[in-house]
Amino acid sequence: MNLLGQTRKAIVIGATGMVGQQLVTGLLEQHSYTEVVILVRESLKLTHPKLIQVIVNWDELEKYESAFHQADDLFCCLGTTIKKAGSQAAFRKVDLEYPVTAAKIAKRHGIKQFIGISSMGANAKSRVFYSRTKGQFEEEVKKTGIPSIHFVRPSLLLGDRKEHRTGEKMGEVFLRLFDPLLKLGKGRQFRAIPGSLVAAAMIRIALQEQKGIHIYSNHEIREIAESQPLSQK
Template sequence: MSRVLITGASGLVGGHLLRLLNEEPRIGEIIAPSRKPLTPMDKMFNPHDPQLTDALAQVTGPVDTVFCCLGTTRREAGTKEAFVHADFTLVVDTGLTGLRLGATHMLVVSAMGANAHSPFFYNRVKGEMEEALRAQGWPRLTIARPSMLLGERNKNRFNESLLAPLFGLLPGKWKSIQARDVALAMLHEALMDNAPGVTILDSAELRARARTGA
């Protein structure tokens, strides 16, 4: 895995993952399309455009692996349409770009409870996104479904701040997880020579892989 593509690198999980990728000696180049310029890093090429799809279109060289850490909330997006664009359309566009560039493995951050048939809008969109990526026919697809993410955000999410102590007490896959652990687990999974197919990692499995890859 020498050349990788990552979207969502300015977010909570994506920021950790970008730094880990930059430190990983097996990574030769990081292509990180974004809406706004990112802080420069040694291995990073950062095409940027207010329309992320246009930034993705600037990527022309081959890549081996794709990471997608895009994600927002209904409140942050402002409208249902904006949320769908961020958490479905741009994720699907990331996958299509990776396939166009020859990638064989995509790793994506989804959410616990993702289900295309869910009565809850957030979970339904996440589930529909997962189904769309499956339909792209990836040789290898890894879906991370973390519970509540912990870590320092540029902008606090009130509901998460309120519920974080409760989620910290829950068992197994329901227990909250540090964003850096999700990033560590994704990198570890990408570096492993595992069998093709779809792998779904909940919070408990993400923590276990993070410990292995740390």
């Protein structure tokens, strides 16, 4: 395992999504990271000397344990919608089962940090299926015993997506319209946030190497990302 100040290895799950793509790009630009491993279903049209793509069957993730060897940070950007997944059971696989399995494997290989995207309102006891699943995701990752666990809870994400999400697009228009009114007070929690800022915040959080369990609200994510330009050293 790499020590503070030395080079480090990152693993990214969910690298094909809006935030995941920007996260991978940011990690590759960081001099601190000499190896970035992404676990994907299909190979991406992306090449870089530090990038390693591992094609996986998510239902048999244990077969790819070697990819987790000597990694420092596990970044989780996995997420879908019930519409795209097709059912609540399929949604749970992507947003709960796969990330938790990856976290457990990573822990067995001595990983020190987990940095994952959750959601506003995540609560394992919520009556809302989406919020309950996200809350269960957080609770199960906490149980792994990884020394440093970080959950970012963004509001609606802004940015280009591969698939069209009608509901989220309507929400984006609404939040953009009222954004000036949401910049102060409790409104900051509901401001739509660019995926690029979420990715930048996740990298900065990882580089701070704070032990324990940490949860970052929507406005805290923005503050971390915008506090200063992300150093490439």
